[in-house]
Amino acid sequence: MSIAQGDVYTGMWTDWSKNNQVLGSTITLTSSDSRLLAAFLALFVSLSVSYLWLLVVYSIHRARYKITTGKCRAIVRQQQVLLKAGLTPASTTIRLVRLYWAYRFTPFAWKQSWLWISISAVSAASSVAAGLFSSKIIDSSLYINALTQSSNCGYVSLLGVSGRVNDSTIMAFNQQRATLVDSAATYARDCYNSTSDKSQCNFFPSTTIPWETNWEAECPFENICLGPAVRLDTGLLNSNSLFGINSPVEDQIEIRKITTCAPIIQKGFTEVRSDGIVQYFYGSSPSSNATKTLDTLTSNLTYAYTMSSSFYDSGLPPERNLWSPISKMNNTEGDGTVIFISSNNVRFTESCDDPIFSAHVPQDGEGFDWYEADNLAGVLGCLEQVSGCFSIIYLSRRLLFRHANVQITNAKYQVCNTPSNTCSAIGGLRNKFHEATGKMLLTPMQAGTANVTANVLGQFSRIPIVTNGNARHLVASQSQVVDEIQLPLPSNQWQIEVQFWHATVMSLIQHSLLEFMIGPNNAALQKYIKAPITSEERAVCKRQRVRISQGFANVSSLGLFFTIGLGTVVIILALFLDNIMGCITRFSKGDEQKHRAWIRDDVLHLQRLAYTQEKAFGPRWIATDDNDIPSVEDNSFLDPIVDPQEVKPDKIENRLSVDSLMDVDGTP
Incomplete structure (x- = not known):
């Protein structure tokens, strides 16, 4: 599944999947902006490291001041000069090693x-590690977390729209829903497998539910099941970590979905008429006393x-339901579905003992034998139940206390709020969400999240949306050969089908939540979007977290603010080091001498001292030990410093000259 770039939020937000506001604080940028930021950080960190090294060598220089106040070994004084030379750490290391090498045969050099x-x-x-760390600040890996933003947030509804809805709109609506179900089924088939490594499986915050x-x-209905049932229990599903509704702990909700299915007895509930019509009586429909009629x-x-x-x-009155189940199948603790799977004239290459796909009727083929289904249809009953957990968060003296406990009553799990002693019991989707939001004291954002989730679950979280008319979503059909030839099926094929339907429903919840947040792909349906009503529900529209590649x-x-903040402090301290230490040393004579020693070891001061000691007369230097930059009075000229052994004695005094002693043309 993909998402348009325009539906991705860029800017600062908190990724609550990290369960910490500080650690989860994130800035999402486009790739081009991130590359510019990466280049800036590389330069900034390099500059910061160089200035940090200046502070380090200054500290070392001050620490060694005491041993340089009197006579000391030449290597010590040369090391002090190298420390003040303003070299990079790597260059300083090389120069110090070379200095040691020059004195390696002398005592105490090492x-x-x-x-x-x-x-x-x-x-x-x-410094190298700092550069590598700065690159880690920007996460440009294959998949990153991002928030969605869209003006089309809401669900598509063709009810109550102005004007007449034409057939093409209805077809587009049905096609959109069918495409969503097909996408969910494909995702469930490809990704609800721990060994799958397909790229499309990394899109949602959680690959699987x-x-x-x-x-x-136990049979979810009253003594009408063929053997044990299969029960699929999700446990509590967190809206943040599993559904990607990006919210702090106090605004999160948890839901639980239980699906229980079993093959249903047909004897006593099926009538075969003489004209070949078969009717199944598990309850009435608006147009017939029979639940299903097959020819x-x-x-x-x-x-x-x-x-x-x-x-x-179960949350609707009987007259509003399209199926009124018989008493044996009318379990008011959940929403019920009866599913009819017909093998028709599919030919089984081997007999099948599965109660839904049962095939033991032998037939002679052209060159091979096959088996036909025992019944016109296999009947499967399912009960779907949900439960909600809404954690009450109290803020007191800056401490968050979570009050929730789990009770077990008649083997039914209930999630309760301790202070109010109210519970969201297991039951039908509509009833339990109304019960939870009506009885439990929720934060406004919890209520908004619950309403959005209930709306999506009400449309896309039930098995009928996968099973009604969608035989292509049968796992058994995946092992067919040219449609009518069915390869051998195991005796628990119905359990495999139920597992896949449940996985498809879980995947459909993920897909439909995202579609709610960003709107349908079909532009023709966007004008039929019913936007959320409350401000909290509209806020939920901006909280969907996905993974984009x-x-x-x-x-x-x-990382960004820490790096820039620390680097800025280091740069300012280094730039104004002499000024800062000059102010500090006014109150301590010892510190003043240490700082003056630091200034005297500067290369410009060493040059000044070389000229001053070489010739007693010449230009006057405008410099003291308090100035970091010495200068020469009257813009005087300086000859090169020459080793006295390389010139004649009568020429030594001519090596230093000043422009004040000459005319403009050079005449004295």
Whole structure:
């Protein structure tokens, strides 16, 4: 599944998947902006490291001041000069090593060198590590978390729209829903497998929505099941970590979905008429007392599976349901579905003992034998239940206390709020969400999240949307050969089908939540979007978290601000080091001498001293030990410094001249 770049939010936000506001603070940028930021950070970190090294060598220079006040070894004084030379850590390391090498045969050379070489080498390595760290601030990996933003947030509704809805709009609406179901089924087939590594499986915040399976569960209906039922229990599903509704802990909700299915007895509930019509009486529909009517003749002419279902919503009055189940199937603790799977004239290469796909009727083929289905249809009943958990968060003295506990009553799990002693019991979707939001004290954002989630679940979280008329979503059909030939099926094929339907529903919840947040892909349906009403529901529209793989990068706000903040402080301290220390040393004579020693070891001052000591007369230097930059009075000329052994004695005094002693043309 993909998302348009225009539907991705760029800017600062908090990624609550990290459960911490500071660590989760994130800035999403486009790829081009992230590259500019990466280049800036590389330059900034390099500059910051160079100035940090200046502070380090200043500290070392001050620490060594005491041993340089009197006579000391030449290597010590030369090391002091190298520290003040303004070299990079790597260059300083090289120069210190070369200095040691020059004195390697003298006593104490290694003792006087190893510590400073080590410090400079570690600093050089740290500068490289800082550069690598700065690159980690920007996450441009294959998949990054991002928020969606769209003006089309809402669900598509053709009810109550102004004007007449034409047939093409209805077809587009049905096609949109069918495409969504097909996408969810494909995702479930490809990704609800721990060994899958397909790229499309990394789009949602959680690749799969987990559940636990009980293969020997009790029948959800009254003594009407063929053997044990299969029960699929998701446990509590967090709206943030699993559904990607990006909210802090106090605004999160948790829901639980349980699906229990079992093959249903047909004897006593099926009537075969003389004209080949077969009727199933598991409850009435608005137009008939029979739940389902099948034609044997039509079935014999059909060489593929067909599937249909009838559904009742326990939260609606009977007259508003399209199926009124018989008392044995009317379990008011959930929403019920009865599913009819017809094998029709599909030919099984081997007999099948599965109660839904049962095939033991042998037939002679042209060169091979096959088996036909025992029944015109297999009947499967499912009960779907939900439960909600809404954690009450109290803020007191800046401490968050979470009050929630889980009770077990008659093997039914309930999630309760301790202070109010109210529970969201297991039951039908509509009833339980109304009960939870009506009885439990929720934060406004919890209520908004619950309403949005209930709306999406009400449309896309039930098995009928997968099973009604969608025989292509049968796992058994995936092992067919040219439609009518069915390869061998296991005796628990119905359990495999239920598992896949449940996985498809879980995947459909993920897909439909995203579609709610960004709107349908079909532009023709966008004018039929019903936008959220409350401000909290509209806020939920901006909280959907997805994983995207192209066009964007995430920046850690903590890492970025820490790097820029610390680097700025280091640069300011280094730039104004002499000024700052000059003010500080006014109150301490010892510190003043240390700082003056630092200034005197500057290369410009060493040059000044070289000229001053070489010739007693000449230009006057305008400099003291308090000035970091010495200068010559009256813009005087300086000859090169020459080793006295390289010139004749009568020429030495001519090596230093000043422009004040000459005319403009050079005449004295």
